[in-house]
Amino acid sequence: MSKQINIALIGNPNTGKTSVFNALTGLNQKVGNYPGITVEKKEGICKLPRGVKAHIIDLPGTYSLNASSLDENVVIELLLNKNDKDFPDVAVVVSDVENLKRNLLLFTQIKDLEIPTILVINMADRMKYKGISLDIEHLEQELKTKIAVISTRKNEGIDNLKLLISNYRDLSTTPCLNASEIDTDYFDKLRQAFPSQLLYKLWLVITQDVNFGKMDRNEVEALASFKTKSKSDLKRLQQKETIKRYQFINNTLKKGQTIDASQAKDLRTKFDRILTHKVWGYLIFFLILLLIFQAIYDWSTIPMDFIDGVFASLSDWVKNTLPEGAFTNLLAEGIISGLGGIVIFIPQIAFLFLFIAILEETGYMSRVVFLMDRVMRRFGLSGKSIVPLISGTACAIPAIMATRNIESWKERLITILVTPFTTCSARLPVYLIIIALVIPEGRFLGLSYQALTLMLLYLLGFGAAVISAYILNKVLKIKSKTFFVVEMPNYKLPLFKNVAITVLEKTKSFVFGAGKIILAISIILWFLASYGPGDAFNDAENIVKTEYASQNLNEEELNQKIASQKLEHSFIGIAGHAIEPVIRPLGYDWKIGIAIVSSFAAREVFVGTLATIYSVGNDDEDTIKNRMAGEVNPILGGPLFNFASGISLLLFYAFAMQCMSTLAVVKKETNTWKWPTLQLVIMTAIAYISALIAYQFLK
Amino acid sequence: MDNTLDTLKRGERAIIIDVSSHLIPLKLLEMGCLPGNSVELVQVAPFSDPLYLNINGSHLAIRKETAIHIIIEKQV
Numbered sequence: 206m207s208k209q210i211n212i213a214l215i216g217n218p219n220t221g222k223t224s225v226f227n228a229l230t231g232l233n234q235k236v237g238n239y240p241g242i243t244v245e246k247k248e249g250i251c252k253l254p255r256g257v258k259a260h261i262i263d264l265p266g267t268y269s270l271n272a273s274s275l276d277e278n279v280v281i282e283l284l285l286n287k288n289d290k291d292f293p294d295v296a297v298v299v300s301d302v303e304n305l306k307r308n309l310l311l312f313t314q315i316k317d318l319e320i321p322t323i324l325v326i327n328m329a330d331r332m333k334y335k336g337i338s339l340d341i342e343h344l345e346q347e348l349k350t351k352i353a354v355i356s357t358r359k360n361e362g363i364d365n366l367k368l369l370i371s372n373y374r375d376l377s378t379t380p381c382l383n384a385s386e387i388d389t390d391y392f393d394k395l396r397q398a399f400p401s402q403l404l405y406k407l408w409l410v411i412t413q414d415v416n417f418g419k420m421d422r423n424e425v426e427a428l429a430s431f432k433t434k435s436k437s438d439l440k441r442l443q444q445k446e447t448i449k450r451y452q453f454i455n456n457t458l459k460k461g462q463t464i465d466a467s468q469a470k471d472l473r474t475k476f477d478r479i480l481t482h483k484v485w486g487y488l489i490f491f492l493i494l495l496l497i498f499q500a501i502y503d504w505s506t507i508p509m510d511f512i513d514g515v516f517a518s519l520s521d522w523v524k525n526t527l528p529e530g531a532f533t534n535l536l537a538e539g540i541i542s543g544l545g546g547i548v549i550f551i552p553q554i555a556f557l558f559l560f561i562a563i564l565e566e567t568g569y570m571s572r573v574v575f576l577m578d579r580v581m582r583r584f585g586l587s588g589k590s591i592v593p594l595i596s597g598t599a600c601a602i603p604a605i606m607a608t609r610n611i612e613s614w615k616e617r618l619i620t621i622l623v624t625p626f627t628t629c630s631a632r633l634p635v636y637l638i639i640i641a642l643v644i645p646e647g648r649f650l651g652l653s654y655q656a657l658t659l660m661l662l663y664l665l666g667f668g669a670a671v672i673s674a675y676i677l678n679k680v681l682k683i684k685s686k687t688f689f690v691v692e693m694p695n696y697k698l699p700l701f702k703n704v705a706i707t708v709l710e711k712t713k714s715f716v717f718g719a720g721k722i723i724l725a726i727s728i729i730l731w732f733l734a735s736y737g738p739g740d741a742f743n744d745a746e747n748i749v750k751t752e753y754a755s756q757n758l759n760e761e762e763l764n765q766k767i768a769s770q771k772l773e774h775s776f777i778g779i780a781g782h783a784i785e786p787v788i789r790p791l792g793y794d795w796k797i798g799i800a801i802v803s804s805f806a807a808r809e810v811f812v813g814t815l816a817t818i819y820s821v822g823n824d825d826e827d828t829i830k831n832r833m834a835g836e837v838n839p840i841l842g843g844p845l846f847n848f849a850s851g852i853s854l855l856l857f858y859a860f861a862m863q864c865m866s867t868l869a870v871v872k873k874e875t876n877t878w879k880w881p882t883l884q885l886v887i888m889t890a891i892a893y894i895s896a897l898i899a900y901q902f903l904k
Numbered sequence: 905m906d907n908t909l910d911t912l913k914r915g916e917r918a919i920i921i922d923v924s925s926h927l928i929p930l931k932l933l934e935m936g937c938l939p940g941n942s943v944e945l946v947q948v949a950p951f952s953d954p955l956y957l958n959i960n961g962s963h964l965a966i967r968k969e970t971a972i973h974i975i976i977e978k979q980v
Contacts, residue, residue: 268931268934268935269930269931269934271930271931271934273929273930273931303961304961304962306936306960306961306962307934307935307936307960307961307962310934437926440925440926440930441925441926443930443933444923444925444930444933444938447930447933447934447938448938448939451936451938451941473963474946477946477947477956478947481947481949481956483949483950571965574965575947575949575954575956575965576949576950578949578953578954578965578967579949579950579951579953579954588954588965612929688928688929688932688966688967688969688970689954689965689966689967689970690929690931690932690935690964690965690966690970691954691964691965691966692935692962692963692964693946693956693963693964693965694963695963
């Protein structure tokens, strides 16, 4: 067996660290979670020269080893724990040639931990535009490291980086400066108290607010024969440390880096002048949002209709080809219909993730944060809340995790609480099918009524989020220090490979994650719909035959009557009837009731559930939409899905908290069941009341 | 007299003289907001908040409420 080495990729945000990761591993990567927390863990395998295999971890981006968030904490915890199975043999610090000065701060900290370290200077293709030239030899000497100058955009220098990694044993582990000089007295005492420990490691443990597993801060304090300093003293020392590091970096770069400003072409200023303009900036942002919605609605209908058709004929084919029996029915009516309900919205999810990835990759998202901060603050949110609120249109789960970089706890909590109001992609299939059923075709100013309705629903979700944020801001009595620092990265053309991998990964994990729940629920539903207690179900054939004996029905009509008698008296029919009194005022029948109940696990189950319910005992090859259009209101007559009940359903789904995974994530992020419970109760109440009002007025 | 960072006008440059470190997040210091470094106001958001700065070559945005704790000396 050849030896496998561990590599940790570390770097500031916006340095192209993930591009380096993608360049090294290709598609040989997997995304998981760190145990117990919801921080994304990206790992991959890379083949190095001489048959060495490397296991690479792409650590969350961080500006320094002083953690201020859960994501950054992951970095320190790994680097401080030699026993971790992922503890790196080599640390690869990725930096951006234009921000070398700032990027080197983190580099010098990692060197202090005496881990073999390689410095990657990325985006070398920008050097020419910015008039930057580097004296690599000098830098390598001063920084006591090996440097790989690469360009992931042009795919240059990757092989050299691989070679450097494979020669990791030659790397120096000497720190490049002596940080303990900031307070020699204090650090001497620290050294005496813990002679066996690395000094800088001790310093990190003392200064961090986070817990460090085996090496707990309290332990250091309890054992210490010296007095730890007060918090403000520590912070003053941290500032001194930072100044010292920058002095070293400035001196190093004075000789190692020359910038000829006259060569620099400044695209940033030109773009910023328009994109952060007080009028054009907002207008462009609005137009981009409009484009996204039109794309999701218009462009994805073609693949969606195709998928819908394929699943309908697949189900039909299974029924006609396989021998008749319970298994065939389960496959055709339960599993295939249920799966169709999830596969159908792959195109839209992919589109959403595509747009969000592009906005992030180009650096535009930071401009939106900048533009929106003042406005959002009025509602108790931060400019940074805009990122969760926009990515909430894909899925609330990653969106809630994206709130971690909001510095103020109150702003962050409010963002977490209101994000589920934004229209996530799981609501889309529900919206799409209902809109197609109840909103007439036709165009207004070139936009279809249906697309406009969808846009309105998105605005409604966003409005609900903002208004409830405003109320929460008034109601919640939380004092928390607020500050706001956001990096404004350079504008970049998005790298196709990065965007493609993001879209692929996110879509895949979403489909498989939701797919499992939907498949399970579809199978359960099929059983509940196919079996029932007592004579009304088991003797359905005879009951129907007796009842309609005088009416001379043909066989087909008779079969349909039998099927609906069976469904009505199946387990699910009984459950549906039981809740009917509660939902009838909203304009729903017991079948929709079942779909609503089952979609408390996940909204997207709605369409799948209706598909399963309507296909049980229905032999026709037909799409879900046509089956729903054919449903008749049992009391009032006329189509069940009319304008009033349609709007009522849309409102219900717009507001209701119907996603167990989101509740679980909120619990994890807030560390209590209090907030998810509150979300569930209040959002569902708003949903019920608004649906009730809408139906009663419109019917 | 020394000014605070929020008095800077668009396009103006200054040198950071002092930061009230207990009121300023460490993260901002680490991004280069330290005495001796240069700062330029690149852009101001509507309602003159937040401020888009170039500090020591790093481009970042901070709120006015943070900027008032950073003392600067304007450059002509």
